[in-house]
Amino acid sequence: SQQGEEDPQALSIQEGENATMNCSYKTSINNLQWYRQNSGRGLVHLILIRSNEREKHSGRLRVTLDTSKKSSSLLITASRAADTASYFCATVRGGSYIPTFGRGTSLIVHP
């Protein structure tokens, strides 16, 4: 069963705009990860945020984590057509090293 659920399921924006995707989860976690998947390809790890962290940055990516609300957001700033992909959040519970993946957000960035 999915632990994390992404919202929205699909997002369509213009190049240059910011894209925000959200992930909600049900039980306490050790860390939360975001992955990217280009159509039909394997997932690629983007960023990991631990339960004692509130915000992390990596290039144009900004991830926040609110453990009180059991939610995370992924912000992609100044989006590019090449950012078109599906984005998945994955949660890791304490005592486990195995991430549980959500259903993903499909992002389309129009040039």
Place this chain on the structure above:
Amino acid sequence: DADVTQTPRNRITKTGKRIMLECSQTKGHDRMYWYRQDPGLGLRLIYYSFDVKDINKGEISDGYSVSRQAQAKFSLSLESAIPNQTALYFCATSGRNQETQYFGPGTRLLVL
């Protein structure tokens, strides 16, 4: 060369056939995983292995079996394929005590 490879990349088979999907990695990781991906359902864990002598069932292991032939190789078998096993299958690896996973390119399986 890719760190995690999967063969075949595409496979069409018939109901009742036995098939094997293979995964190899050059990352030196101890841990390997098999997932399936269905449209709208995300990734679901089938089996995982933390080392050569360790095999564990995941969320949806029924109808599947695995073999960890070596640290670098982890195979998934469908003993008697059925149409609802049509999916995209991914192998992944991770280092010891590391949660980040590295995925192969996937095998697209169609069971007729």
